[in-house]
Amino acid sequence: MVFIVxxxxxxxxxxxxxxxxNLINVR
Structure with missing residues (x-):
């Protein structure tokens, strides 16, 4: 349970x- 979280x-x-x-690469 904890592992999944x-x-x-x-x-x-x-x-x-x-x-x-991606945002940094676009700029």
């Missing part, structure tokens, strides 16, 4: 950092 949190953090990297 941590996985979801890591996935969301990775998505956010990926989007930020």
């Amino acid at each position: 941590l996985c979801i949190k890591m996935c969301t953090v990775n998505k956010q950092s990926f989007l930020l990297a």
Whole structure:
């Protein structure tokens, strides 16, 4: 249960950092 929650949190953090990297690359 806890492992799944941590996985979801890591996935969301990775998505956010990926989007930020894309925004920086566009600029």
